[in-house]
Amino acid sequence: MIPVSPAQSKSFLASRNTILAWVLLTALQGPIGHPALAHEPCTSLPCTPPKGWYYGAYLDVSYPLNFNFPENHLWRSRSTVPRHNEFSPNMAMGYVRKEASVDSRWGMELAVQGGYDSREFAFLPGEPKLSGADTLRHLGLANVSYQAPIGQGLTLTAGLFNSFLGSETLYAKDNVHYTRAWTSDYSPYAMFGLNAVYPMSETMTLSAFIINGYAHLSRPNDQPSYGLGL
Numbered sequence: 001m002i003p004v005s006p007a008q009s010k011s012f013l014a015s016r017n018t019i020l021a022w023v024l025l026t027a028l029q030g031p032i033g034h035p036a037l038a039h040e041p042c043t044s045l046p047c048t049p050p051k052g053w054y055y056g057a058y059l060d061v062s063y064p065l066n067f068n069f070p071e072n073h074l075w076r077s078r079s080t081v082p083r084h085n086e087f088s089p090n091m092a093m094g095y096v097r098k099e100a101s102v103d104s105r106w107g108m109e110l111a112v113q114g115g116y117d118s119r120e121f122a123f124l125p126g127e128p129k130l131s132g133a134d135t136l137r138h139l140g141l142a143n144v145s146y147q148a149p150i151g152q153g154l155t156l157t158a159g160l161f162n163s164f165l166g167s168e169t170l171y172a173k174d175n176v177h178y179t180r181a182w183t184s185d186y187s188p189y190a191m192f193g194l195n196a197v198y199p200m201s202e203t204m205t206l207s208a209f210i211i212n213g214y215a216h217l218s219r220p221n222d223q224p225s226y227g228l229g230l
Contacts, residue, residue: 053098055095055096055097056094056095057093057094058094060091060092061090062090063086063087063088064081064084066084077182078182079119079185080170080179081179081180082119082120083116088116089116090116091114091116091117091118091171092113092115094112094113096110097109100145100146102149102153105148106145106146107145107146109141109142109143111139111140111141113140117172118137122190122216123218124218128220130217130219136217140160140190141160141161141190143157144158145158152200153199155198156194156195157194157196158193158194160190161190162189162191163187163188164191165187166187167181167184188215188216190216191209193209193211194210194211195208195210206228207230208226210225211225213225
């Protein structure tokens with residue numbers, strides 16, 4: 001038996017009878033024209049990312065083995081890594097981005113994706129879907145941003161952007177335990193709307209957002225959702 005922490009147990013083990021037998025993760029990223037150079041994250045303020053456009057590609061395939069051998073092959077109530085006992089192409093993703101900065105204030109992100117993990121990540125069970133949702137789910141990110149010359153830099157973003165909620169991402173390569181907790185599957189992986197982010201200090205950021213809903217491809221009503229983050 002391999003000992004695991006409570007966090008590992010929550011995030012990795014869907015049930016005591018399930019193991020992830022095979023995992024293949026590949027990623028390539030860097031500035032266009034210089035594929036061997038990876039983007040370096042900002043570690044101090046003011047933050048000035050390198051100029052230029054960046055691209056990336058990612059592939060995630062696995063074979064989750066469930067010793068209960070369910071006839072329907074389903075991992076109960078999961079929107080990510082939803083299939084058992086079969087070869088699972090969970091995610092193929094490619095992206096291009098340009099970060100807004102002091103030197104180049106306009107930015108953008110565009111990511112296209114496909115696979116099991118892109119099928120249900122943006123929907124609420126039992127709620128109607130947006131028109132064209134089966135096509136729109138192949139967009140992982142699609143936004144434009146602008147860094148306004150206000151104080152440390154106020155960054156405004158419009159479109160489809162990464163969620164402010166949750167501790168895990170849609171892409172397994174960014175999750176320590178590969179799979180995700182049930183709580184992550186029931187909180188947004190992405191949001192569609194407007195957001196504003198302002199760095200108060202090196203350790204504190206203030207953010208505000210207005211979005212079309214908790215799951216951006218569902219349409220339970222016509223009222224927007226909003227929030228603040230610190």
